[in-house]
Amino acid sequence: DAKTTQPPSMDCAEGRAANLPCNHSTISGNEYVYWYRQIHSQGPQYIIHGLKNNETNEMASLIITEDRKSSTLILPHATLRDTAVYYCIVKSYSSASKIIFGSGTRLSIRP
């Protein structure tokens, strides 16, 4: 079973920030939080990952709560091309090959 819980679907207006939540209440100290997305009929695409500090790259920002039991992926200015299924995954350094995808959040961007 996936170690994360995400809402099954969300929508967001184009140009606005999309905030995707993820609960990982059983996360352990050596587990990182990863985000991937999968656009229809394509392979998953890496977005960002973090351990306990907030992270930002050219695609998104990742906000991890202080207790690390939840996180939020932020797409600052959503476009129609951001319509995809977004997966939040926790993965440890020692067993990172056991990447387990849950059902993800289907994000729809409306014009």
Place this chain on the structure above:
Amino acid sequence: ETGVTQTPRHLVMGMTNKKSLKCEQHLGHNAMYWYKQSAKKPLELMFVYNFKEQTENNSVPSRFSPECPNSSHLFLHLHTLQPEDSALYLCASSQETSIETQYFGPGTRLLVL
């Protein structure tokens, strides 16, 4: 070419056929993976190879046979498949089987009749 490529992109086969899926990565990675994505189900890890050695077989039926001749190429040989094996088969690679980010190919959409 760059990234992870997969061929063919689409495949239709009968239950008695034998076919192979090919994956190639141009990223200099050492680890490669096969995933299966069935309709309305999460991605499932099938096999992991690290430096050409299989390090994980996630209870995959023997009708799926992986082969990794070198760190850049990964095959999935298919024989006597069932209709329920119809799915999107995704290949991924990473620098090592550790915390490193996995990069996915576009997938092969397989239909078994």
